[in-house]
Amino acid sequence: MARKTTQTRTAVVTVAAWTIGLLIFFPILWIIILGFKSEGDAIKTPLAVLTSDWTLASYHEVQERSNYFLHFMNSVILSLGSTLLALVIAIPAAWSMAFVPGKRTKDLLMWMLSTKMMPAVGVLVPMYLMFRDFGLLDTRIGLVVVLTLINLPIVIWMLYTYFKEIPGEILEAARMDGANLRAEILHVLTPMAVPGIASTVLLNVILAWNEAFWTLQLTTSSAAPLTQFIASYSSPEGLFYAKLSAASTMAIAPILILGWFSQKQLVRGLTFGAVK
Amino acid sequence: MGQITLSSVTKSFGDVTVIPPLDLRIEDGEFVVFVGPSGCGKSTLLRLIAGLEDTSSGKIAIDGTEATDLPPAKRGLAMVFQSYALYPHMSVRKNIAFPLKMAGLSPEIQAQKVEAAAKVLNLTSYLDRRPGQLSGGQRQRVAIGRAIVREPAAFLFDEPLSNLDASLRVSMRQEISELHQTLKTTMIYVTHDQVEAMTMADKIVVLQAGRIEQVGSPMELYRHPANLFVAGFIGSPKMNFITGAEAAQQGCTTLGVRPEHIDVVEGGPWQGTVGLAEHLGSDTFLKVNVAGVGDLTVRVSGERMLRHGDPVSLAPQPGKLYRFGADGKALA
Numbered sequence: 001m002a003r004k005t006t007q008t009r010t011a012v013v014t015v016a017a018w019t020i021g022l023l024i025f026f027p028i029l030w031i032i033i034l035g036f037k038s039e040g041d042a043i044k045t046p047l048a049v050l051t052s053d054w055t056l057a058s059y060h061e062v063q064e065r066s067n068y069f070l071h072f073m074n075s076v077i078l079s080l081g082s083t084l085l086a087l088v089i090a091i092p093a094a095w096s097m098a099f100v101p102g103k104r105t106k107d108l109l110m111w112m113l114s115t116k117m118m119p120a121v122g123v124l125v126p127m128y129l130m131f132r133d134f135g136l137l138d139t140r141i142g143l144v145v146v147l148t149l150i151n152l153p154i155v156i157w158m159l160y161t162y163f164k165e166i167p168g169e170i171l172e173a174a175r176m177d178g179a180n181l182r183a184e185i186l187h188v189l190t191p192m193a194v195p196g197i198a199s200t201v202l203l204n205v206i207l208a209w210n211e212a213f214w215t216l217q218l219t220t221s222s223a224a225p226l227t228q229f230i231a232s233y234s235s236p237e238g239l240f241y242a243k244l245s246a247a248s249t250m251a252i253a254p255i256l257i258l259g260w261f262s263q264k265q266l267v268r269g270l271t272f273g274a275v276k
Numbered sequence: 277m278g279q280i281t282l283s284s285v286t287k288s289f290g291d292v293t294v295i296p297p298l299d300l301r302i303e304d305g306e307f308v309v310f311v312g313p314s315g316c317g318k319s320t321l322l323r324l325i326a327g328l329e330d331t332s333s334g335k336i337a338i339d340g341t342e343a344t345d346l347p348p349a350k351r352g353l354a355m356v357f358q359s360y361a362l363y364p365h366m367s368v369r370k371n372i373a374f375p376l377k378m379a380g381l382s383p384e385i386q387a388q389k390v391e392a393a394a395k396v397l398n399l400t401s402y403l404d405r406r407p408g409q410l411s412g413g414q415r416q417r418v419a420i421g422r423a424i425v426r427e428p429a430a431f432l433f434d435e436p437l438s439n440l441d442a443s444l445r446v447s448m449r450q451e452i453s454e455l456h457q458t459l460k461t462t463m464i465y466v467t468h469d470q471v472e473a474m475t476m477a478d479k480i481v482v483l484q485a486g487r488i489e490q491v492g493s494p495m496e497l498y499r500h501p502a503n504l505f506v507a508g509f510i511g512s513p514k515m516n517f518i519t520g521a522e523a524a525q526q527g528c529t530t531l532g533v534r535p536e537h538i539d540v541v542e543g544g545p546w547q548g549t550v551g552l553a554e555h556l557g558s559d560t561f562l563k564v565n566v567a568g569v570g571d572l573t574v575r576v577s578g579e580r581m582l583r584h585g586d587p588v589s590l591a592p593q594p595g596k597l598y599r600f601g602a603d604g605k606a607l608a
Contacts, residue, residue: 172328173361177422178349178378187374191365 034245082147094159162196278462285334354423532598544591
C-alpha cells in the first residue's frame with residue numbers, strides 16, 4: 001500500500017533535508033567564501049565577513065607564492081597513475097577470485113580488507129626509511145606505488161563484486177569459442193564489467209586525490225600534490241585564512257566537479273549488486 | 277569428423293564421486309542424447325567432453341586423438357548453453373563472428389561465414405541487434421549460429437531448450453533435428469526431458485547417479501528397457517509397475533506394463549474402478565484402482581467417455597508385459 005503523503009509532511013521533510021544538506025556543505029561553502037575575502041576580513045565575525053568586500057587578492061597571492069599547476073599535475077598523475085596500476089593488478093586478481101575461487105579466497109578477501117583497518121601511522125617509520133633508502137622520497141613513482149597499495153584492497157573488492165555478477169557460462173562460452181585467458185579478459189569480461197570498472201576508477205581517483213597522510217609525509221615539493229599545496233598555507237601562527245581558503249578551493253574544485261558530473265555513475269556503481 | 281571415445285572416465289568433486297568409471301563411444305555424425313533426472317551427472321559428462329571440467333581419471337579421445345588434457349578451445353567442439361551465454365555487449369553479428377575472430381580469420385571471411393550462418397538460421401534481419409533485444413528463441417538461434425560457424429567436430433548442447441516456452445520448444449527441437457540432417461555433424465545433447473530424447477536422438481544414453489543405465493536407439497529403449505529405471509524413465513505416461521502376487525504369478529519381482537498396452541475390454545483379468553480420467557482430446561488417461569494390483573494408468577482413445585467411479589475391466593496386451601528381477605534388471 002502506498003504511504004499517504006500530506007503537503008505538510010512533504011514540506012517538513014524538504015526543509016529538514018535542505019537544512020541537513022546545507023549543514024554538511026557549510027564548511028566547504030565557508031572556505032569558498034573566505035577565499036574571496038582579504039586576510040583582515042576573513043577573521044571577522046561571520047556577519048561581518050559576509051558584508052565585507054569581495055576580492056581576488058588571495059588567489060593572486062597564492063598563484064605568485066606557489067606553483068599551483070605543478071601540484072595539480074602531480075595530483076592528476078598520482079591519482080590516475082595509481083588507479084591504472086591498481087586496475088592492472090586488480091582485474092586479473094578479481095577474475096581469479098570470482099571465477100576460480102580456492103578454499104582460501106574468502107579469507108584472503110577479508111584479510112585484504114582488514115589491512116584497511118590498520119592505522120597508517122603504525123607503518124610510517126618503516127615506510128619512510130624504505131623510501132629514504134630507495135631514494136623514493138618526494139618522487140611521483142614512489143607515491144604512485146604507495147597510493148596503489150593503499151587502495152588496492154578496495155579496488156579488488158569492488159571488481160570482485162562486479163565480476164561475481166557476470167554469469168560464468170559466458171566466460172565458458174568464450175573459452176569454447178577459442179578465447180585464451182587474455183582474450184577472455186580483454187574481449188568478454190572487461191567490456192561486460194565496464195560500468196563496474198568505471199565506478200571503481202572514479203572512486204579510486206577520488207580516494208587517491210584526497211589522500212593526505214602519505215602524500216604529506218613522503219613529499220615536499222617536486223612530487224607534492226594538492227594536499228601538500230593546501231598544507232603549505234596552514235601555519236601554527238599568523239593569519240592566512242583567506243589564502244588557505246583560496247588554496248583549498250583550488251585544490252578541491254577539480255575533484256568536486258568530477259564528483260558532481262559522475263555522481264550518478266558513482267552511486268550506481270557503489271550500490272551495484274545490492275539492489276539487483 | 278566427430279568420433280568421441282570416453283575410456284574409464286571418472287569425475288570427483290572432493291570426496292564426492294559424480295561420475296564413476298564410464299566408457300562410451302560416440303560415432304561420427306550421430307545425434308546422441310544424454311538423458312536422466314537432475315543431478316545424474318549428464319551435464320558434468322558433457323562438460324568433461326567439452327573440457328570445461330577436468331577428468332579425475334580416464335581418457336577422452338576425439339577422432340582418435342587424445343584430448344583429455346586439451347583446453348576447450350583446442351578440442352574443436354562447439355557448445356550451446358542453457359542460458360544461451362551470448363555476449364551482451366556485442367551485436368548478433370559480432371557474437372556469431374567471435375569464434376572466427378579468435379581463430380584469426382580475415383574480416384572478409386568472417387563476414388561471409390556470419391552471413392551464411394544467419395541465412396540458415398533466419399537471423400539475417402537481426403544481425404545488428406544486441407542479444408537483449410531478441411526473444412528467447414532468437415537468442416538460442418544466435419547461440420547455435422555461433423556454434424555452427426566454427427564448423428566443429430561435434431556440437432554439445434546443454435539443455436538448450438529449457439528456458440523456452442512449450443510451443444517454441446517444439447519448433448526449436450525440430451529446427452535442431454533438421455540442422456543435424458543438413459550438417460550431418462556429431463551432436464551431443466543433454467536433457468532431462470525424455471520426449472526430447474525420444475524425438476531427436478539416434479542414440480540415447482540413460483544416466484543415473486553418473487552411471488550409464490542403458491545405451492540404445494529410442495525404440496530399443498522403449499521396447500527393451502534393461503532395467504526398472506530405464507523402463508520408468510522412457511515413455512510417457514510412465515510404465516506401470518506391479519509387485520506382489522500378480523508379479524510372482526509371472527515369475528518375477530516386478531511386472532511392468534505401459535499405459536498404452538492395457539486395453540479396456542469385457543471380461544479382462546483385472547477388474548477396477550476409474551479413480552481419475554484426464555481427457556486430452558485425442559487420448560484419455562485413466563487412473564484405475566485394480567483390486568490386488570494397485571493403481572494403474574491406462575491410455576485409451578479420446579472417444580471413450582469414462583468417468584470417476586465407472587467400473588472397468590482391463591487386459592494387458594499379449595507379449596507387452598515386462599518382467600524384472602529382484603535386482604531391478606529385466607528378465608528374458
